[in-house]
Amino acid sequence: MTKRSKRILAVASGGGHWVQLLRLRPAFEGFEVTYVSRDPSSSQDVPDARYFTIGDASRSQKLAFLVVILQAFWILLRTRPAIIITTGAAPGLVTLALGKTLFGAKTIWIDSIANVEKLSGSGGLAAKFADLRLTQWPDLADDSVEHWGAVL
C-alpha cells in the first residue's frame, strides 16, 4: 500500500456530484485515490482505482443517514486516507466530519456548481470539518470559502 500521506479519498453522491468529481481527476496526479459514490456501476468510470459505494441519504432521513455514517466509518477504516475531498452532498459531509475528527485527515469541501446563488446546506455545515472550502462561484466566496475555479 502507498504510504498514508499519498492516499486520497474522493467522495461524491450520485449524478451531478459524481460527474463534477470526475472532472477534477487531473488534480489527483501523483496520489493513490480511492473513490466513493452511490452507484456500484460508477466504478466503471474509474477502472484503475479502488471504489466503494455509499448510500445517498439526505440529512433529514434519520435511518438512512445512520447507515451512511456507518458506511463512511467503515470506508475510512479500510482506506486510512491522509486527505479527503468531496463535491457533496450529505454523504461527503459525513465522511469529511468523521475523517477530520476521528482520523485526523486533511479535508476539502467543493460546493456543487449547481449552487449558484448560495452555498449548499451541507457546504455550510462543512465549515466545521473542512480545512479548505471552495465555491465554484466567485460571488459566493468570503472569508471562509474560497473560489479557485469551476468544473465548467
Add this chain to the structure above:
Amino acid sequence: MIFVTVGSAFPFDRLIQSMDNWAHEAGRGDDCLAQIGRGRYKPAHMKWHETLGHTHLSDTMQKAKLVVAHAGMGSVITAMQHVTPIVLMPRRFEAGEHTTDHQMATARWLEGKPGVFIAWDENDLAAQIKAAEGWAGSDAGLDPFASKDFTDRLNAQLTHWSEG
C-alpha cells in the same frame, strides 16, 4: 431518439407526465426513452426504465439526438460532453420536487448556453423541444476535465499537505 431523464435522487412526475403527453400528441412515443426514477407516474406512450445501468446509460446518451431532463448538473454536463442538445425543466421546491429551489438558479445561469434550452414549466416544453431539435450543433464536445488552472492549484495544495 429523445432521452428523458430525471436522475435518481427524487421523482419528477410533472416532467415525465408532460413528456408522455407530448410524445402522444406529437406521435413520437416510439422515439422516446424515459428514465423515471422513483416517480409514481408510469408513461403510457414512451418506453421507460426506473434507472439505467452504467453501460445502458452511456449507450443511450451516445445515441440520443436530444435530452430532456431536470436541471441537474449530471444530465447537463453529460449532454454537453456528447454535444447533444438538452431541454431542461427545473424542479420547484414548492411543488415538493427538490429540497431547495436551486434548480431554478441553475436554469437561469444555463439559459442561452449553446445547446441548452430552458422550459420554465410544462407549457413551454413543446416549444423548447422544437428549438432544441433545430439546434445546429457545435464542433467539439466539452473537454472531459475542469480547467488546468483549477486542477493544478488543487494538486499543489494536495502535494503541499502530503509533504508537510
